[in-house]
Amino acid sequence: MSETVAPATELTSQYAAQVTNDLERNVKEQERLTAEIASLQQQLAAVQHDHTVLVNVQQALGIVQAPARPAAEAEAESAAEPSPRQTADGTHGGKPKARKSAAPRKAGGRKSGGKSADAAQAAQPTLVELIRRHLLELKEPRSTAEISAALVQAHPERQIADKVVRVTLEGLVAKSQAERTKQGRSVFYTAPKPAAAPEAEAQPDDADR
Numbered sequence: 198m199s200e201t202v203a204p205a206t207e208l209t210s211q212y213a214a215q216v217t218n219d220l221e222r223n224v225k226e227q228e229r230l231t232a233e234i235a236s237l238q239q240q241l242a243a244v245q246h247d248h249t250v251l252v253n254v255q256q257a258l259g260i261v262q263a264p265a266r267p268a269a270e271a272e273a274e275s276a277a278e279p280s281p282r283q284t285a286d287g288t289h290g291g292k293p294k295a296r297k298s299a300a301p302r303k304a305g306g307r308k309s310g311g312k313s314a315d316a317a318q319a320a321q322p323t324l325v326e327l328i329r330r331h332l333l334e335l336k337e338p339r340s341t342a343e344i345s346a347a348l349v350q351a352h353p354e355r356q357i358a359d360k361v362v363r364v365t366l367e368g369l370v371a372k373s374q375a376e377r378t379k380q381g382r383s384v385f386y387t388a389p390k391p392a393a394a395p396e397a398e399a400q401p402d403d404a405d406r
Contacts (some may be wrong), residue, residue: 212256219230235329237296241248241394248356249356249358250358250360250361252356253324253356253357253358254361256323256324257323257324257325257361257364257365257368259323260342262402270316274279317387324348324355324357324361324365325365325368325369327348327351327352328344328348328362328365328366328375329369329375329388331344331347331348332369332375332386332387332388333345335387335388337387338376338378338385338386338387339385339386339387340383340384340385340386341359341362341363341366341386344362344366345357345358345359345362348362366386369386373389374389375388375389376388376389376390384398
């Protein structure tokens, strides 16, 4: 009996050791994949954030750009159009006529698209206008974060980032449409002070009297 039990015990020990090793490798593989997934999610979030910031900067600068067309749609349209050989097989005048008839359609489409985009842009105030109005309503200088938070609260439908607000404020300062003050490491912005021209003109009258 002792000789039969000994080989069975050794075999069980070998299986147990192999299962333990396999479990350890499985756990390490799960940890590796989990780390890769977390890294990819962080990269995706960063890219999405950059996209939002760039769109907001584009809107702040007043740039109107037609949305990019998917590659699949462009390929489908190009496949539907007849090739030059197919058009030339019928008559010699077929190719020039096709180009002449297609040209006005494309030009008209661009015109209508441009007008609709301009109308949409005009209907909605730009970020520059919103910031200028907010600065005029302020009684005290405010930081970029405070201005951005106020704009987000007033316009929740728009995506307004602190970075875009800071760039816009610096642009207004460069155009003398806003004033910037520093308190330690903090930077505050306010509307420009009105010029004191009427008082300066009134001084000579008082002196003459």
